[in-house]
Amino acid sequence: MSVLAPKFKLSEFIKSLFDNAFWALLLVSLVGLPLIQVVLFYIEMPVINGELLTPFLALTWLADPSRSLPIVKAFMATDMFRVMVFPGFGFAALLAAGTIFVERKMLAKLQLRVGPFYCGKIEGILQLAGDGLKLISKEIIIPAKADKPIFWAAPVIFVATAAAFVALIPVAPGGWVVADVDLGLLGVFAIIGFFPIITILSAWSANSKFPFIGGIRALFQMVSFEIPLILSLLGVVIVTGTLNLSEISASQSFFPWIVFLPVGAIVFFITMLAELERIPFDLPEAESEIVAGWLTEFSGMMYGLVQLGTYLKLYAFAALFVVLFLGGWNGPMIVPPFPEEILTEGIVLGPVTAKFPGLPLFDQAMLNGTLWFVIKTVGVIFFILLPRGVFPRIRIDMLLSLGWTKLIGLAFVNIFIALGLLYAGVLGPGGLQ
Amino acid sequence: MADAVFLALSVITIGSAIAALELRSLIYGSIALMGTLGGIAGFFFLLDSPFVALFQLAVYVGSIAVLILFTVMLVKRELIFKKVEDSRRKYAGLALMLVTMVALGAVFLDSGIKTITTDEPAVNFRDIGIDFVTYYWPALILMALILAGSVTGALVLAKREDVENDQRTS
Numbered sequence: 001m002s003v004l005a006p007k008f009k010l011s012e013f014i015k016s017l018f019d020n021a022f023w024a025l026l027l028v029s030l031v032g033l034p035l036i037q038v039v040l041f042y043i044e045m046p047v048i049n050g051e052l053l054t055p056f057l058a059l060t061w062l063a064d065p066s067r068s069l070p071i072v073k074a075f076m077a078t079d080m081f082r083v084m085v086f087p088g089f090g091f092a093a094l095l096a097a098g099t100i101f102v103e104r105k106m107l108a109k110l111q112l113r114v115g116p117f118y119c120g121k122i123e124g125i126l127q128l129a130g131d132g133l134k135l136i137s138k139e140i141i142i143p144a145k146a147d148k149p150i151f152w153a154a155p156v157i158f159v160a161t162a163a164a165f166v167a168l169i170p171v172a173p174g175g176w177v178v179a180d181v182d183l184g185l186l187g188v189f190a191i192i193g194f195f196p197i198i199t200i201l202s203a204w205s206a207n208s209k210f211p212f213i214g215g216i217r218a219l220f221q222m223v224s225f226e227i228p229l230i231l232s233l234l235g236v237v238i239v240t241g242t243l244n245l246s247e248i249s250a251s252q253s254f255f256p257w258i259v260f261l262p263v264g265a266i267v268f269f270i271t272m273l274a275e276l277e278r279i280p281f282d283l284p285e286a287e288s289e290i291v292a293g294w295l296t297e298f299s300g301m302m303y304g305l306v307q308l309g310t311y312l313k314l315y316a317f318a319a320l321f322v323v324l325f326l327g328g329w330n331g332p333m334i335v336p337p338f339p340e341e342i343l344t345e346g347i348v349l350g351p352v353t354a355k356f357p358g359l360p361l362f363d364q365a366m367l368n369g370t371l372w373f374v375i376k377t378v379g380v381i382f383f384i385l386l387p388r389g390v391f392p393r394i395r396i397d398m399l400l401s402l403g404w405t406k407l408i409g410l411a412f413v414n415i416f417i418a419l420g421l422l423y424a425g426v427l428g429p430g431g432l433q
Numbered sequence: 434m435a436d437a438v439f440l441a442l443s444v445i446t447i448g449s450a451i452a453a454l455e456l457r458s459l460i461y462g463s464i465a466l467m468g469t470l471g472g473i474a475g476f477f478f479l480l481d482s483p484f485v486a487l488f489q490l491a492v493y494v495g496s497i498a499v500l501i502l503f504t505v506m507l508v509k510r511e512l513i514f515k516k517v518e519d520s521r522r523k524y525a526g527l528a529l530m531l532v533t534m535v536a537l538g539a540v541f542l543d544s545g546i547k548t549i550t551t552d553e554p555a556v557n558f559r560d561i562g563i564d565f566v567t568y569y570w571p572a573l574i575l576m577a578l579i580l581a582g583s584v585t586g587a588l589v590l591a592k593r594e595d596v597e598n599d600q601r602t603s
Binding site for chain 1: 460491494503
């Protein structure tokens, strides 16, 4: 199969390249350069060290690491970096994207299928980029009788809420968290409460049968599993005495809480599966019964946004499990210290010596914490994905009775275990911690 | 800064409260009600009590508003509401509201709230917890008993025998 267009001619191609170059040069010389001159004329450039900062001088400085590294460091200390890159949206979206690919490939291997294979030659590694391009280029179709404002707003609000959840997760020691609030866990509860509203509103606004059935199911499921979810985390709050997620993470430097509160961890894991609508609790999207549940009417990038929000939520829940029960960023120091000779002598490449004053960009503890956090989170995500390849879907009455009777009871058992540990003096003041 | 935020929150809260009453669409009305409850949570944030604010969000916006949405969606509107367009009732309601608000405002202004100036730090939620287990312990135990009773009741109600029918052969 030919990859080229059927009427392809090399001469035409080269001519089009020259055409494009001609237009680019013409536009730059007629519009771009005068525009730069005008801007330079009106903007007063600062004088630094007795020198006027011309654009030429600024470019020279950017090539010098002793001048550019402090700029990078200053940028890394800003809130903007935390929100957009690490540990905020960029980091979470990267992990979420990896999750989508690994999920498809792993499920395929579990069920003796091939999975994504052709896109990107090697095991379909570019499938995700291809899917993203497809979603962006598809037309967004809105049902004729849909309630348009809510239908448009729902995916955006869904992603925003998931991102707010991500913002509360501490990733590494030394304040690597977007919002370090004293009441972080309460904030998590408040944010989780928004998901059912968005789901049911988007389902209602589509004005179609399958989304509405899916939305009602999602509402039932999320509201009934929120209660055991909140109750199962109270044990950790009781033994740590704080609601701040960073402090909870730091309090597990010797042992993770799953050692003492395994019942709470199990209840939280099951409720997490239900809140994330994963198999065996994927009744809201049951594709063999109600097409795609509350996502049925979404198309194009709106569906892409909902999918992004879903996987951000998955990352956030897995990270919350790690922070509360698996010790967060704590782990043995395995990252080597930054090599001293680069600081003192620079990098020698034959006759050239490059010095990098201002390194290292991250300290050793932060890198180690991030590494352990990512390893644990990926492990938890793996265990969230695994049931999808194995289990069937459960009935909705079984789901509700599981949530209202068994899990709430187990959550109370967990609370009593925590109180017992506290009053017996095993944990808390006078005990291990 | 705080004044501007306060004004914005007031506009959001009162505006969405009026919208919740006046909008014809019940769904949009309940969304506006969510705006009101969220605005009240914002007031609690402004008053340096994030604990109450987050509970306001989790309980009122997260649960009560969901219940209202759920009820609205499952009930046919025509069955419970008859459109009564009565302008006299409307004006009477407005007058009643004005009288109530003026009376409440007069009581507030008379209570000396204008002369209070304080720079004390915000109350920590740990202090509230300590107060609960020391001075206010009877109230705590009463609340715990009521909550335990209601949770047990909910469990009993939820745990019912399934109706056997012919279609499901188990």
